[in-house]
């Protein structure tokens with residue numbers, strides 16, 4: 691099984707959590723990490739769309755790893771999806787390049803109160819709905835997202851535990867963490 695990790699952090703040098711989480715893949719076989727903010731900076735016109743497509747096509751499981759910023763993806767990751775997930779490749783006529791692949795989100799979030807009736811009023815799974823819907827739209831299987839909350843307060847020990855959780859997920863066989871599957875073929 692091949693895994694592609696797309697890492698995005700607008701300020702990777704000052705990152706503690708995301709930088710630690712991305713160490714876990716180096717201990718797992720057949721995992722490729724692409725740090726898109728490092729590769730392309732903030733210039734989304736510089737994204738090498740063909741290279742990114744090839745990287746996605748080679749993977750069985752695709753992991754998008756990022757800190758939650760304003761209850762959303764990082765700006766570069768959103769721009770990256772806009773550029774790479776193209777018509778006739780990811781969706782639309784003949785667009786089945788991502789079909790059957792697993793999408794796994796791994797994110798950090800500083801807040802803790804991701805519950806109904808709390809300040810945020812949404813769960814972490816709910817705030818990630820756009821990427822879940824995008825996965826189904828492009829014929830992918832969507833895994834339960836892994837969101838590490840209270841991320842700014844985590845101890846070094848806690849961070850090591852989170853790394854082990856990431857490692858275990860990366861090592862898990864395909865199909866172990868499925869939240870939902872695409873209905874695309876059925877609906878066409």
Ligand SMILES: Cc1cc2nc3c(=O)[nH]c(=O)nc-3n(C[C@H](O)[C@H](O)[C@H](O)COP(=O)(O)O)c2cc1C
Pocket residue numbers: 699704705706707708709757758759760761762797798799800801802841842
């Ligand atoms: C611009 C910005 C927006 C943020 N928005 C959120 C947010 O909406 N929800 C949340 O829980 N944390 C938010 N945070 C906190 C980050 O998610 C947290 O600092 C990050 O997960 C820690 O990982 P890092 O050490 O890799 O940066 C935000 C941080 C920044 C800088």
